[in-house]
Amino acid sequence: MLFNSFIFLIFLGLVLPVYYLLKKKSSRNIFLIISSYFFYGYWDWRFCFLLLTVTLIDFFIGLKIYKTNQKSTGKIFYLTGIIFNLLVLGLFKYYNFFIDNLQEIFKSFSYNLDFLHLNILLPIGISYYIFHSISYLVDIKKGTVNPSTNLIDFALYISFFPKLIAGPIERASNLLPQIERKTSATKEQLMDGTILIIYGLFKKVMIGDAAGRLVDHIFAHMEYYSSWEVVFAWLLFSIQIYADFSGYTNIARGTAKLFGFELMKNFEQPYLSRSIAEFWKKWHISMTTWFRDYVFLPISFNVSGKIKTERAFFLKADIFVYFIASVITWFLTGLWHGANYTFIVWGMIHGFCLFIYQWQRNPRKKLFRKLGLSNDNPGIVITETILTMVIVNIAWLVFRIKNIGDLSTIFLKCYNWTWGNYPGRFLTILLGFTLVVILFDIIEKRTNSHVFFRRIRSKPLMFGILTIMMISVILFLINSKPLPFIYFQF
Amino acid sequence: MEKMNIDEMKDLVLKYVKDEYIDDDDAEITYDTPLISNGYVDSFSMVSLLIFLERKFAIKIPPSKATPQAFDSINNIVALVNQYI
Numbered sequence: 194m195l196f197n198s199f200i201f202l203i204f205l206g207l208v209l210p211v212y213y214l215l216k217k218k219s220s221r222n223i224f225l226i227i228s229s230y231f232f233y234g235y236w237d238w239r240f241c242f243l244l245l246t247v248t249l250i251d252f253f254i255g256l257k258i259y260k261t262n263q264k265s266t267g268k269i270f271y272l273t274g275i276i277f278n279l280l281v282l283g284l285f286k287y288y289n290f291f292i293d294n295l296q297e298i299f300k301s302f303s304y305n306l307d308f309l310h311l312n313i314l315l316p317i318g319i320s321y322y323i324f325h326s327i328s329y330l331v332d333i334k335k336g337t338v339n340p341s342t343n344l345i346d347f348a349l350y351i352s353f354f355p356k357l358i359a360g361p362i363e364r365a366s367n368l369l370p371q372i373e374r375k376t377s378a379t380k381e382q383l384m385d386g387t388i389l390i391i392y393g394l395f396k397k398v399m400i401g402d403a404a405g406r407l408v409d410h411i412f413a414h415m416e417y418y419s420s421w422e423v424v425f426a427w428l429l430f431s432i433q434i435y436a437d438f439s440g441y442t443n444i445a446r447g448t449a450k451l452f453g454f455e456l457m458k459n460f461e462q463p464y465l466s467r468s469i470a471e472f473w474k475k476w477h478i479s480m481t482t483w484f485r486d487y488v489f490l491p492i493s494f495n496v497s498g499k500i501k502t503e504r505a506f507f508l509k510a511d512i513f514v515y516f517i518a519s520v521i522t523w524f525l526t527g528l529w530h531g532a533n534y535t536f537i538v539w540g541m542i543h544g545f546c547l548f549i550y551q552w553q554r555n556p557r558k559k560l561f562r563k564l565g566l567s568n569d570n571p572g573i574v575i576t577e578t579i580l581t582m583v584i585v586n587i588a589w590l591v592f593r594i595k596n597i598g599d600l601s602t603i604f605l606k607c608y609n610w611t612w613g614n615y616p617g618r619f620l621t622i623l624l625g626f627t628l629v630v631i632l633f634d635i636i637e638k639r640t641n642s643h644v645f646f647r648r649i650r651s652k653p654l655m656f657g658i659l660t661i662m663m664i665s666v667i668l669f670l671i672n673s674k675p676l677p678f679i680y681f682q683f
Numbered sequence: 684m685e686k687m688n689i690d691e692m693k694d695l696v697l698k699y700v701k702d703e704y705i706d707d708d709d710a711e712i713t714y715d716t717p718l719i720s721n722g723y724v725d726s727f728s729m730v731s732l733l734i735f736l737e738r739k740f741a742i743k744i745p746p747s748k749a750t751p752q753a754f755d756s757i758n759n760i761v762a763l764v765n766q767y768i
Contacts, residue, residue: 335747470725485726486751493730494746497737511731518730551727558706568706 194235196444197397197666197675204232209451218375222349225452229354233318240316243281244352250277251326252347255340258333267334274330282323285316290532318358320529322351324483329365331487338365346372355448359441359680361459361479368454376453388644388659389447395662396633397440398669402676404433404626409676412593419613420606425623427603431582431589432626435464437679438477443643458643462634467577469546469584484526493518512552519544530592539592546584692761699735700757704728714757729754736760742767 254274261267332338341347411426463475527540718724
């Protein structure tokens with residue numbers, strides 16, 4: 194079920210009052226689980242069984258890890274749980290990709306491995322709920338979280354529909370305590386939740402989908418478009434993916450608030466970042482912190498323990514450790530997004546740029562001191578922000594194309610540069626979308642709030658603006674088929 | 684390793700964090716300032732800081748204890764180091 198569809202609005206309109214009619218915490222949680230499974234099964238009911246299986250197995254393994262944590266059997270349960278989750282993810286998401294690559298190798302020996310291909314559908318949101326499960330088991334093993342002793346509560350932690358399909362990836366330490374007590378929304382949450390849903394729908398439908406239709410069409414028929422129009426689609430994609438995913442997150446967080454639950458922020462104006470490191474502190478925060486805590490830091494600390502010298506391979510020890518951990522982490526981050534080399538290359542571009550950023554950080558600081566330059570010099574801030582956006586956009590191109598070979602088509606297209614018939618019109622569209630998105634970000638940053646509409650002093654004006662936004666969304670939805678969220682495929 | 688009291692350790696770690704990781708020379712960092720949530724310390728800084736602490740104080744901090752929470756303020760960092768001295 195898509196957030197940007199009438200069926201979701203009807204679903205929410207039915208689930209919300211029934212939730213508040215139920216008085217007992219357990220009845221509310223059971224009802225939310227049933228609703229979440231309906232929400233998930235609306236897309237394909239068969240995958241509800243997979244969700245249920247993962248839930249049951251991780252619930253019992255979590256309890257076992259906790260009970261046997263001090264014994265050697267604890268490690269066995271822990272490893273079993275992690276391997277089980279990785280196998281589920283691997284089978285459904287990466288199996289055919291793995292066989293395709295194996296087939297390429299065996300082709301040179303005239304072996305055909307076609308028979309090994311399986312007709313597997315990718316269950317929507319699998320990367321998200323498997324990551325919820327893995328972090329839950331790791332945190333129990335580390336002793337930072339106690340396992341849930343109530344299967345209902347745990348099942349809701351995994352399946353809670355606002356975050357089930359595309360996050361935020363909630364840690365058990367944040368969401369489970371909220372599930373374990375009877376949760377009702379305060380007036381503030383109801384207000385903020387409604388605003389977030391309208392704001393998110395506006396971003397998704399009016400910016401993301403509107404831009405997405407142009408982007409999808411041009412990328413699908415590149416041969417009919419001029420060089421500038423292809424570059425336009427490439428740049429517009431960075432607006433589309435941001436509006437799409439941040440819009441989705443606003444709707445998810447807003448919906449959760451209506452039930453009294455607080456989900457973490459996933460975006461903090463990433464396109465206003467002045468370095469690639471800052472960008473990753475502000476883009477898909479729940480994913481980056483997940484990879485930081487469960488992949489990057491464990492690798493870094495294990496590698497650093499093995500290096501006893503000040504330098505390794507001509508680099509300072511800390512930079513060397515960062516390089517090793519970054520390569521692995523960003524390879525996996527890219528792969529997490531999908532079984533395609535484009536995502537791996539996208540991840541490696543970011544990993545490499547992060548390494549360069551950390552490597553130049555101290556020399557840059559010393560140079561600035563020597564030249565008497567302030568870090569807040571507006572010229573430097575603007576230059577660095579633009580440079581960051583250039584890197585992010587180059588990486589988005591690799592993310593957007595269907596296969597690496599498309600890059601040569603685009604390069605050739607740009608080499609034989611053509612403007613097309615309406616260069617000004619495309620520029621106006623691009624600037625228009627960009628300005629709206631940047632304006633929203635500047636207001637969010639200045640007010641330090643995603644519900645900045647509440648700062649409007651005149652309440653009739655605030656309600657008026659929100660009503661106009663909602664009506665435009667409804668009109669747009671009536672007249673066009675909703676586009677799925679980009680991150681649903683991951 | 685030279686003997687240090689808690690306050691000296693805090694000053695040493697604070698100076699190291701300011702010198703190495705904070706671009707803005709005027710940033711006001713106290714012993715309680717959240718370093719990670721305020722964006723002063725990132726994943727690289729955590730790795731770098733761990734290497735510095737282990738070498739400076741001749742200790743070994745287990746990877747499982749070097750969590751983002753343990754690095755989120757000067758007070759937390761010094762408390763972590765003190766467990767292994």
